[in-house]
Amino acid sequence: MTSMSGGCQCGRIRYVAEVASDEAYLCHCAMCRHATGGASIAFVNLPLGDVRWEREPDWYRSSPIAERPFCSVCGTPLGFRFVEGAGNIDLTLGSFDDPSRFRPVRNYASEIILPPWQDVSHLPAMRSDENPGIVDRWMKAVGKLPD
Template identity: 40%
Template sequence: MGEISGRCLCGEVRYVARTEPKWTALCHCESCRRSASAPVVAWMGFAPEDVAWSGERKFYRSSEIATRGFCPTCGTQMSFESTRWPGEIHLYGVSRDDPENYVPQLHCHHGEHLEWLNVVDDLPRHERTAGE
């Protein structure tokens, strides 16, 4: 079991996860799309105590249940935490130092996917989150 490290665009904020992710997913929800200005967002979930940070993150409360961490220098979003998933921190999969090693397990919130984006793979597609 190795470590996963990653960083923001400018390198001021870095993380090291001491475990493999609990899960990985490609999220199609409007909130994630709008916050990242991307058609889909790659996520990986960890226990917060398994992630060590260096540099200063600022935080934005993006909804009544969610907070997003970002680099105050370059603006790169780094993390997502929600009361919906207590005891988890979600990190952006392609913020890894080795993004080619990110492997998604499923699509979540596929019910909100953009019709013009056609992702061709055999991954399970969930209308909301896995199990819903």
């Protein structure tokens, strides 16, 4: 088990999770797309007891069977859990401070995967620090690029 921290963009909601596995998965369901604004969302599934919230997140009842933790200040989606009988919670991979250890092991709701977004490895890549407009904005605002 490894203790890993994470939270929302503004820092109001923070958690520490005890993580035993490097496994993560992508959910392609329409509800997750709407909840996150993405083509899919990467989740890490953990036992509820292995997640300690330093500050309780806000919760949105996203369907008759599920609810989602989020930050009502910055809007960061933090996860998903079933309302009844939940022994586990899915935390959004991107909410971990360092999600680099996780590896995708499956797709969920594969019947509605958006094929053009499934493999983007062939697309041209650009680093943030190669975009003069972004660099200029960050330098003027705070004097450095974000971490």
